[in-house]
Amino acid sequence: MAVRFDVITLFPELFAPFQTVGVTRRAFESRAVDVHLWPLRDHAEGVYRRVDDRPFGGGPGMVMLVEPLVRALQAIRADQQAAGGERLPVILFSPAGRPLTQSRVQALAQSAGAVLLCGRYEGVDQRFIDAYVDEEISLGDYVLSGGELPALTLMDAVARLQPGVLHDAASHEQDSFSDGLLDCPHYSRPEMLTLPEGQEMGVPSVLMSGHHAHIARWRREQQLAITARRRPELIEAARARGELSKQDEHFLSNLPL
Ligand SMILES: C[S@@+](CC[C@H](N)C(=O)[O-])C[C@H]1O[C@@H](n2cnc3c(N)ncnc32)[C@H](O)[C@@H]1O
Numbered sequence: 001m002a003v004r005f006d007v008i009t010l011f012p013e014l015f016a017p018f019q020t021v022g023v024t025r026r027a028f029e030s031r032a033v034d035v036h037l038w039p040l041r042d043h044a045e046g047v048y049r050r051v052d053d054r055p056f057g058g059g060p061g062m063v064m065l066v067e068p069l070v071r072a073l074q075a076i077r078a079d080q081q082a083a084g085g086e087r088l089p090v091i092l093f094s095p096a097g098r099p100l101t102q103s104r105v106q107a108l109a110q111s112a113g114a115v116l117l118c119g120r121y122e123g124v125d126q127r128f129i130d131a132y133v134d135e136e137i138s139l140g141d142y143v144l145s146g147g148e149l150p151a152l153t154l155m156d157a158v159a160r161l162q163p164g165v166l167h168d169a170a171s172h173e174q175d176s177f178s179d180g181l182l183d184c185p186h187y188s189r190p191e192m193l194t195l196p197e198g199q200e201m202g203v204p205s206v207l208m209s210g211h212h213a214h215i216a217r218w219r220r221e222q223q224l225a226i227t228a229r230r231r232p233e234l235i236e237a238a239r240a241r242g243e244l245s246k247q248d249e250h251f252l253s254n255l256p257l
Contacts, residue, residue, distance in 0.1 A: 003158055004034045004085060004113035006076045007151050008069065010051065010120050012037040014148045018156075023166055027159035034113070035155065036079065040064075043071040052121050061122035069117070069128050076115055089134035090115040091154075092124060093147030097136030100154065102177035104137070108154070109161040116154065118147030174219075180238040182231060184222035221251050228255055 007015065015037055019028040027033040041049045045068075052062035073090070080088060091114045098104075108114065117124070117133070129136075139150045159165060166172055176183040191208065193201045206218045227234050235252065238244055244252070 001112065002031055002034045003109060003111065003162070004036065004080075004088065005151075005155055005158075006036045006038060006080070006088065006113075006115045007118065008038045008040055008072050008076075008115065009118040009146075009148055009151070010040050011118075011146065011148055012039045015152065018152055024156055024159035027162045027165045030164075032162040032165070033155060033159045036076075038072050038076060040068055040072055043075065044068040055122065059122075063122055064120060064124045064128075066125045066128045069124065070132075073115065073132060086112050088112060088114050090117060090132050091135045091137055092117045092129060092133045093119055093139070093150035094123065094136045095138050095141070095143055097138040100137050100139060100150075100157075102157075102175075105154070105157040106161065109158045116147075116151045118151050120146045179223075180234060180241065180243060181223040181227045182234070184219040184226070217247075220248070224248055224251055225255055228252060 009015070015035065019025065019035065024033075028035060040051050044051045044065075050065065051068050052064055055061065055063045077087065080086070093116070124133075137150065137154070139153060144150065161172055172178060174183065187203045187207060191203055195201065204218065206214050209215065224235070227238075235244075
């Protein structure tokens, strides 16, 4: 089943190049991830096709107007219905939203999709949010100029989970967060690297041993060590979910922090 994204944006031109490169291109070209762009200005009225105005109460910046957004959403609903699809939830990108996580991405990748609203200016008139937005998603504790990069980020993360997008299906299963932990380090050729400064750098010998069980254990321990040092809260969460084995706990209890 395809995942449909209806993207409301003031800058549709930002999306096209992204859909033609890299491993995710296959997901977009095959319409496994079916992107529909809805330029907000097409739904604005008047000579100037205004989509923003000054905030009531004063203050700097502009606010995205409700009416063009409602018209855009009505057009999307009509199109979804004509396509025989279901009514998709509306996601607004906002620094005040819940931080995006891999588990949310996984759920969206298995869903019918969503309407993605890319904010600009100071943000969206709260009445549109109250009436129509189902979920607010943040990319992190910093402020971007618009919701287009968050929308592209979300669609990229969803696209790479579609069957057949990655050459090796196991690849995303070992990515950071898929099992609740950060990823282990990766190495490739040459086995012995000489830097221009003369320093020689080898590869952990276990990776050259051909012993699959030892390699798997080494990778697991690297994941545990990196996660414990950088994101200890993820270790706590994995523990609370019962995902740490006795062997994992023994390794962690001997880990110098
Ligand atoms: C300049 S920002 C508005 C910031 C808003 N006044 C605030 O302080 O929260 C314009 C738009 O960029 C998007 N945006 C900015 N930072 C974001 C973030 N960290 N996560 C998700 N969207 C973000 C939102 O859609 C937002 O409406």
